[in-house]
Amino acid sequence: MSSPLNRACEWLEADGLGGFSSGTALLERTRRYHAVLLAATTPPTGRVVLVNGFDAEIVTPEGVFPLTTQRYAPGVAHPEGARRIESFEHQPWPRWMYQLPNGVRLEHSLFVPRGRAACVLSWKLLRRQTGVMLRVRPFLSGRDYHSLLRAHDGFGFKAEVGLNHVRWWPNAALPAVDSYSLAHYTHKPDWYRNFLYADETARGLDDLEDLGSPGVLEWDLSDGEVVWVLAAEGHAPKELVEGGSPIAWAHEQGLAEMRRRRRFPTPLDRAADSYLVRRGEGCTIVAGYPWFTDWGRDTFIALRGLCLASGRLGDARDILVEWSGAVSEGMLPNRFGDEGDRPEYNSVDASLWYVVAVAEYLRELKRLRKRVSAADRKAMMGAVEAILDGYSRGTRYQIRMDSDGLIAAGEPGLQLTWMDAKADDWVVTPRIGKPVEIQALWLNALDFARGNRKSWEKTFQKALTSFNERFWNASRGMLFDVVDVDHVPGAVDEAFRPNQLFATGGLPLAPLGDSRARAVVDACEAHLWTPLGPRSLAPGEKDYHPRYIGDRRQRDGAYHQGTVWPWLSGAFVESWVRVRGGAPEVKAEARRRFLEPLLASMKTAGLGHITEVADAETPFTPRGCPFQAWSVGEVLRLDRVVLREG
DSSP states (O other), rough: OOOOOOOTTTTEEEEESSOOOETTSSOOOOOOEEEEEEEEEEEEEEEEEEEEEEEEEEEEETEEEEOOOOTTTTTEEEEEEGGGGGEESSSSSOOEEEETTTTEEEEEEEEEEEEEEHHHHHHHEEESSOOEEEEEEEEEEETTTTTTOOTTTTOOOOOOEETTTTEEOTTTTTTEEEEEESSSEEEEEEEEEEEHHHHHHTTOOEEEEEEEEEEEEEGGGSSSSEEEEEETTOOOOOOHHTOOHHHHHHHHHHHHHHHHHTTTTSHHHHHHHHHHHEEETEEEOOEEEETOOOOOHHHHHHHHHIIIIOOHHHHHHHHHHHHTTTBBTBBBSSOOOOTOOOOBBOEEEEEEHHHHHHHHHHHHHHHHTTOOOOOHHHHHHHHHHHHHHHHOOOGGGOEEEEETTTBBBTTTOOOOOSSSETTTTTEOOOOOOOEEEHHHHHHHEEEEEEETGGGGGGHHHHHHHHHHHHHTTTTEEESSEEGGGGOOOOOEEOOGGGGGGGTTEEEEEEEESSHHHHHHHHHHHTTETTTTEBBBBOSSSOOOOOOOOOSSSHHHHHHTTTTTOGEEEEEEEEHHHHTTOOOOHHHHHHHHIHHHHHHHHHGSSSSOOOOOEEEESTOEEEEEEEEEHHHHHHHIIIIITTTTOO
């Protein structure tokens, strides 16, 4: 099945280490992150762009026909290769069909083998013809993936040429680029200047880049197919290093990768696999591509769908055990730095989501009559107890259990909940005090803990009573978003947000009573729901923004002020089903009304995936990160768990 042919549709090939290849359906690079070879030097962080892209053209007796298009400032598209694309498919990996004016038809494909910072590209004629050459000029940068390159004298144009092998060093401080092929290589170094990235322009960011091109590769296509293997230094396969055939190795890898991908039963399962990557000796979850690494909050939310709902219990175990060793003062990191910086402990909810994930993992093992090893249980339960003890005693940023049994958190200038936008010194939604979803998470953590340690029972009951007494907003028939705002007793925030849904669904325990729960869900359906998930703020509320557009400050101001978040669909749909009794016909209606539009969105923006955010008003344009782990994870959880029949 063909995918849409436009620059708004993007494809992703992830390597399982944190690196990836990505681009648009038209092969036009619109982001600084679009690259053929982008490697994680300290998986899953330390990401660097090594090979940004290439120009390719077909040389025939009838003329030269470009296959690619680059966009240069001030908006010049050159050459005209994109218009030769006849069709594009993104499954099982990106594949383009070309129709040239002289009747030549050819196929171009690209895939990334799992567990290797490498990329395999191929071109082949659909009908064998003589006198057809392929000419490719690669564009290199050797830079951090967040930055942009401008021409400078220190760029490494040097090439080391061997049999079927060329090595380039664009940046001596980073891994070299190994190129393997049967091509004839001509060293012709040159700068290509002022590439223009349209998505960076739209985001109000620097959008121009110069790239170095060391030379030209040429193949005779008359024999039918050519293969080009690119790898970061140290990731080239032994067979090629020892002089083996690039074509034979590529075919072998292609068959192995095809078999691996066919084992995934659905496109959702294939998407889920992209986010599970190596960290140390264990595993973690990349929050999203192209610019997120592994974030604590995102990891534990996404794990329930990506791993538990899809049966990847071994991966779930690896993640939970790996993260168990990162507890500090009762907290888990919100994120790890891109360059191996110290972890950042600035989240009130990441640790609580970890407890929920452990609880659901152990319940799933019990349901399947599987056992957890003593060492694994000790690691996970040790982390759970450290989190609960730390929160009950008090930890960083005034995170503490108050006298009412609820969790208070926050200090001026910090953003501790998932609504964490901050532009310079402006915290857009500080939510200092007792946020509603934090209490729902705390109650779920206590509910799990009291089954293992009876001393938590009294705390649970107190917190549950306090929650139902303190959060109900009778005048609006819904829950307050925050109580004891700014740690002022009795001060409340009445903003109509979706966070209250976690008191009715999205978590194992729903602390809100039935009649009140129905009122909350009905209100959220009427005012927050869109085809891509709930809005983060209801229309008509103060500071509501209908579009997530503009420069960074404008986007941060809209990020949680109306912008739609697909990951919240899990809490909404589960709430909607629960308050209606959960009968098969209710689940079937929920699947048709809510899940199917989300699944349909996998054909737009990030192809085969679900986007991070979308505009709050029609046409609900996908925005932000096009490939988002918790969006995919929560849709998987809905499909396999919440809406499962029987």
